[in-house]
Amino acid sequence: MSATSARPSHAAQPSGGAFILKKALISALVALVLFSLMIGVRTEAGPQGGLIYWTRFGDLAALVATVFGGSIIVELLRQWWGPIDKDSLVPKPVQSAMSFAGRWLAPALLVFAFLVPVIFYDQRYILDLSILVLTYVMLGWGLNVVVGLAGLLDLGYVAFYAVGAYSYALLATNFGLSFWVCLPLAGILAAFWGVLLGFPVLRLRGDYLAIVTLAFGEIIRLVIINWQSLTGGPNGVSGIPRPTMFGIPLDNSDSGLAARLGIEFSPTHRLVFLFYLILAMALLTNWVTIRLRRLPIGRAWEALREDEVACRALGINTTTTKLTAFATGAMFGGFAGAFFATRQGFISPESFTFQESALVLAIVVLGGMGSQLGVALAALTMIGGFELFRGLDQYRMLVFGIAMVLLMIWRPRGLIGHRAPTVFLERNQAISSDLVKEGHG
Amino acid sequence: MSAAQATTPLLAVRGVRAAYGKIEALKGVDVEINAGEIVALIGANGAGKSTLMMTIFGRPRARAGTIEYDGHDITGVPTHEIARLRIAQSPEGRRIFPRMSVAENLQMGADATECTEAEREAGLDRVFALFPRLKERVAQRGGTLSGGEQQMLAIGRALMSRPRLLMLDEPSLGLAPLIARQIFDAIRTLNRQDGLTVLIVEQNANHALKLAHRGYVMVNGLITLAGTGAELLQRPEIRAAYLEGGRRG
Numbered sequence: 001m002s003a004t005s006a007r008p009s010h011a012a013q014p015s016g017g018a019f020i021l022k023k024a025l026i027s028a029l030v031a032l033v034l035f036s037l038m039i040g041v042r043t044e045a046g047p048q049g050g051l052i053y054w055t056r057f058g059d060l061a062a063l064v065a066t067v068f069g070g071s072i073i074v075e076l077l078r079q080w081w082g083p084i085d086k087d088s089l090v091p092k093p094v095q096s097a098m099s100f101a102g103r104w105l106a107p108a109l110l111v112f113a114f115l116v117p118v119i120f121y122d123q124r125y126i127l128d129l130s131i132l133v134l135t136y137v138m139l140g141w142g143l144n145v146v147v148g149l150a151g152l153l154d155l156g157y158v159a160f161y162a163v164g165a166y167s168y169a170l171l172a173t174n175f176g177l178s179f180w181v182c183l184p185l186a187g188i189l190a191a192f193w194g195v196l197l198g199f200p201v202l203r204l205r206g207d208y209l210a211i212v213t214l215a216f217g218e219i220i221r222l223v224i225i226n227w228q229s230l231t232g233g234p235n236g237v238s239g240i241p242r243p244t245m246f247g248i249p250l251d252n253s254d255s256g257l258a259a260r261l262g263i264e265f266s267p268t269h270r271l272v273f274l275f276y277l278i279l280a281m282a283l284l285t286n287w288v289t290i291r292l293r294r295l296p297i298g299r300a301w302e303a304l305r306e307d308e309v310a311c312r313a314l315g316i317n318t319t320t321t322k323l324t325a326f327a328t329g330a331m332f333g334g335f336a337g338a339f340f341a342t343r344q345g346f347i348s349p350e351s352f353t354f355q356e357s358a359l360v361l362a363i364v365v366l367g368g369m370g371s372q373l374g375v376a377l378a379a380l381t382m383i384g385g386f387e388l389f390r391g392l393d394q395y396r397m398l399v400f401g402i403a404m405v406l407l408m409i410w411r412p413r414g415l416i417g418h419r420a421p422t423v424f425l426e427r428n429q430a431i432s433s434d435l436v437k438e439g440h441g
Numbered sequence: 442m443s444a445a446q447a448t449t450p451l452l453a454v455r456g457v458r459a460a461y462g463k464i465e466a467l468k469g470v471d472v473e474i475n476a477g478e479i480v481a482l483i484g485a486n487g488a489g490k491s492t493l494m495m496t497i498f499g500r501p502r503a504r505a506g507t508i509e510y511d512g513h514d515i516t517g518v519p520t521h522e523i524a525r526l527r528i529a530q531s532p533e534g535r536r537i538f539p540r541m542s543v544a545e546n547l548q549m550g551a552d553a554t555e556c557t558e559a560e561r562e563a564g565l566d567r568v569f570a571l572f573p574r575l576k577e578r579v580a581q582r583g584g585t586l587s588g589g590e591q592q593m594l595a596i597g598r599a600l601m602s603r604p605r606l607l608m609l610d611e612p613s614l615g616l617a618p619l620i621a622r623q624i625f626d627a628i629r630t631l632n633r634q635d636g637l638t639v640l641i642v643e644q645n646a647n648h649a650l651k652l653a654h655r656g657y658v659m660v661n662g663l664i665t666l667a668g669t670g671a672e673l674l675q676r677p678e679i680r681a682a683y684l685e686g687g688r689r690g
Contacts, residue, residue, distance in 0.1 A: 296552040299545065300552065302541060303538050303541065306538035306539060306540055306541060307536050307538055307539075309532060309536055310532060312500060313524075313530045313531070313536070313599075314549055314552070314598070314602070315520070315523065315524020315553035315554070316549075316552075317521040318521075421541070421542040422545060423545045423547075423548045424544065425579055
């Protein structure tokens with residue numbers, strides 16, 4: 001992130017006070033025209049049904065002044081950051097510092113993640129929050145397979161999360177199956193629904209695909225609400241069993257873990273167990289994804305994202321490629337759903353609204369499509385940030401909206417937009433791809 | 442240089458019709474390609490040249506007629522299986538994978554056919570010998586290459602599947618004449634050294650017919666003329682339609 005600040009300013013870009021002032025004036029003028037009716041005049045139905053109105057020129061003036069000032073600040077910032085649409089060369093020391101940080105950031109984060117329950121053992125709130133963040137990291141990594149790698153825009157990812165959660169909840173409450181039996185079942189069921197969604201949308205891409213997946217997410221939610229006899233409808237499913245540590249319950253009974261180890265029981269034990277469980281599941285997701293990327297199927301996903309026609313010309317079976325992407329992504333969503341159910345002990349359709357899909361998608365896009373580390377960072381920022389700004393209350397969404405817009409302006413490919421190649425030849429490395437601009441000659 | 446008529450051709454297209462919806466793009470096309478030949482398919486925009494190439498690849502499917510490859514009927518074979526029969530195509534407009542590196546683009550070509558590590562290495566050596574520029578840029582993203590390099594990459598990618606028949610759709614499209622000549626030279630080298638059979642679809646009739654052993658001229662979904670490259674170049678109607686066409690407005 002810090003690399004951009006050290007860029008040399010570009011000579012070709014017009015700068016200077018007159019230019020900035022002119023731009024700010026134009027912006028202010030546009031704001032004046034826009035807001036004069038929206039803000040300047042307030043209309044309301046009067047007591048007799050007639051229209052009454054009054055003017056608010058003070059507010060209007062304040063807004064226009066804000067736009068004027070803001071425009072100057074944005075322009076100054078822009079010149080300080082350097083041109084955003086050009087990949088300018090990064091100075092050597094910054095570059096090496098960046099690559100150093102890049103190499104050590106992921107291992108450092110991983111070590112920190114393992115130590116979280118040790119450091120924050122007494123702080124239940126932080127443990128709870130970390131579990132939540134890791135759940136979203138896992139969901140983000142799962143969706144990353146579909147959106148980031150295969151390039152299939154999926155707005156209904158929460159459906160698979162719901163399928164996983166309800167699979168575990170219903171199997172456990174009705175048949176008494178344990179978490180460890182249900183976990184793979186939840187994954188398989190979610191993958192099955194992923195394939196089921198995949199078939200009708202095979203021919204669709206882009207916007208059309210997004211709409212169908214959005215509808216699919218809603219269908220699953222509506223079925224859950226209305227199929228009362230099975231799912232309990234809006235009341236949800238309660239009394240979902242807690243996970244056991246391979247058969248040993250984590251409670252204060254005589255057969256519980258604490259009693260067996262001869263230590264005093266504490267509810268934190270379960271929290272720590274849940275933390276390591278979701279950490280292991282998320283890391284499994286990550287490992288599988290990294291492995292798959294290096295196999296022909298993973299390369300085929302990425303190639304599919306780049307150019308479907310070329311894929312067909314190369315003899316890639318696009319049908320199975322798309323379906324495996326949907327199934328793989330859905331399976332991880334199902335795992336995460338089963339974890340969610342066992343953690344909460346209670347699930348209802350309210351947990352699986354479109355907002356969840358949007359949040360996970362935002363994590364993937366902000367993180368940088370296809371980048372595993374980026375997705376993890378984005379989940380940490382989004383979910384952690386939501387909690388940090390809880391004090392700001394109703395301004396929270398505003399702050400996040402602005403932060404997202406700014407991020408997309410300065411880093412349009414997400415936090416980590418760089419894509420690591422998966423094929424290496426030992427006799428190469430003439431020019432790094434980072435230093436070369438895209439050409440269309 | 443005309444191949445013996447007695448031997449069965451590597452690819453035989455017989456009476457093929459294909460359509461997009463109700464618009465018939467191929468109205469009964471017969472084309473034969475013998476092993477070791479370069480065959481050029483020339484014609485104006487919308488004549489159906491690219492459609493023929495794609496129909497051989499099974500998309501769109503032929504509505505009538507048969508396509509035989511190496512003695513087998515491949516008319517109904519799914520597209521991805523046709524590629525495994527070692528027919529490779531370099532589609533119109535190059536269509537390399539822009540965010541993937543040159544090495545990955547080449548690997549994508551090898552992925553289609555199950556090949557051993559040694560075969561993959563041999564394939565890479567062959568591509569790099571043909572286009573040394575690609576070797577210099579092997580770690581670069583495909584999208585950062587120039588147009589000519591992208592065309593080299595598209596051909597290289599197709600070669601990685603070790604094809605017996607290589608189909609090229611407008612390899613000189615949008616390239617400077619010098620670069621186009623390099624591409625054509627590379628195709629000639631491939632044909633002479635490895636005996637690779639090539640079907641080349643081109644608008645650049647002059648270049649294509651000089652390169653090819655035989656040529657077909659396509660107009661409105663039908664083959665109107667066929668002959669050796671040199672013969673076709675001499676035909677007054679070819680000269681008028683494709684070589685001096687610009688002058689008549």
